[in-house]
Amino acid sequence: MLQLRYDPIxxxxxAIATKRQDRTFHPPKNFCPLCPTKNGKMETxxxxxxxxxxxxxxxxxxxxxxxxxxxNKKINAGRGFKYELRQSRGICEVICYTxxxxxxxxxxxxxxxxxxxxxxxxxxxxxxxKEFVKYVLIFENKGEEIGVTLSxxxxxxxxxSFIPPVLLEELKSAKEFFKKKKQCLHCQIIERxxxxxxxIITGNNDFVAFVPFYARWPYEVHIYPxxxxxxxxxxxxxxxxxxxxxxxxxxxKYNKLFNFxxxxxxxxxxxxxxxxxxDFYHFHFEFYPPYRTKNKLKYMAGCELGAGTFLNxxxxxxxxxxxxxxxxxx
Amino acid sequence: xxxxxxxxxxxxxxPVNNRENKSFEGSKHSAGKECKENSGLxxxxxxxxxxxxxxxYSF
Numbered sequence: 001m002l003q004l005r006y007d008p009i010x011x012x013x014x015a016i017a018t019k020r021q022d023r024t025f026h027p028p029k030n031f032c033p034l035c036p037t038k039n040g041k042m043e044t045x046x047x048x049x050x051x052x053x054x055x056x057x058x059x060x061x062x063x064x065x066x067x068x069x070x071x072n073k074k075i076n077a078g079r080g081f082k083y084e085l086r087q088s089r090g091i092c093e094v095i096c097y098t099x100x101x102x103x104x105x106x107x108x109x110x111x112x113x114x115x116x117x118x119x120x121x122x123x124x125x126x127x128x129x130k131e132f133v134k135y136v137l138i139f140e141n142k143g144e145e146i147g148v149t150l151s152x153x154x155x156x157x158x159x160x161s162f163i164p165p166v167l168l169e170e171l172k173s174a175k176e177f178f179k180k181k182k183q184c185l186h187c188q189i190i191e192r193x194x195x196x197x198x199x200i201i202t203g204n205n206d207f208v209a210f211v212p213f214y215a216r217w218p219y220e221v222h223i224y225p226x227x228x229x230x231x232x233x234x235x236x237x238x239x240x241x242x243x244x245x246x247x248x249x250x251x252x253k254y255n256k257l258f259n260f261x262x263x264x265x266x267x268x269x270x271x272x273x274x275x276x277x278x279d280f281y282h283f284h285f286e287f288y289p290p291y292r293t294k295n296k297l298k299y300m301a302g303c304e305l306g307a308g309t310f311l312n313x314x315x316x317x318x319x320x321x322x323x324x325x326x327x328x329x330x
Numbered sequence: 331x332x333x334x335x336x337x338x339x340x341x342x343x344x345p346v347n348n349r350e351n352k353s354f355e356g357s358k359h360s361a362g363k364e365c366k367e368n369s370g371l372x373x374x375x376x377x378x379x380x381x382x383x384x385x386x387y388s389f
Contacts, residue, residue: 045384046384047376047378047384048386052383052385052386052387052388052389053386053389054385054386054387055384055385056378056382056383056385057382057383057384057385059380061381111389112389115387115389118371119371119387122371122373122387176388314341
């Protein structure tokens, strides 16, 4: 069952997706559903002997491409207070970055990361053109600590029929700031970070990576284009290379920090695809690694989940200095 | 603006090439309309037995 239920208290939608309970949970070691299909062996998700990058619809989606009409009358018949169901319309895709099972994003040559960015752009454009798609979220969950059960390097794309609340909040702040100051809020933050320097991790001609002043996770890092752009698809060729370089550098720094592959959630925040004007917005990447020390995880608990206020046990300037000081071999 | 930002990065994060400066003010209003189609991408779409699509991107 796939439903969107409206929470009138929090003014948010909740996606009910019961089929996901059956999703693949730690497949046998000798069978990876995201690897190419081997000759004479059981077919994987990808019926080919090799591939560069593959995108396919998630077998266990959170939304329905062709949802049935909802019947709010039926669920509210004879009731006083009315609940609200909405069509759970959306598309969920999986992107396999490479056919190699153990080659992660940060291990790929820059040209291959460029290719992945071009696929991200293509998915954003293609899905965003669909009439019902209001927001395209591209993200990667990496590592068992995040709940990932398929270790093959992959990311996901969710095409939403609504703008999700975190993005709505960001857009609202940026719009209000622009209205008052006639400037981009994100550009102002970038400018301040660059001048101050204490939270910067790295940068190049076109991008900068920093631990935000208001970081919620100890090693949270945001990557911003220096140009005021609203989505990946506005990048020039040279900027795509710069983006590949900074992603690769950041994730390798994460890995070197504790000498293991750092798990993380990576999200790309771009403008919505509802054809409205978002010139005030500035696209960026956000990384949330869950570790606060080499062997301690930060959990979302009472204050975060129950009150919406993050407790960060660390000082962003100190964590940024740690990441900045990591030297990578060329 | 872009040049200033690059210079600022350069001041504490190693060398930054002196590439062409792109004006923030100039790009701001056009950026939203500048979406570039990935026309050069090679894609092959197949439909799986269960009706889901799968796209091979080749480079």
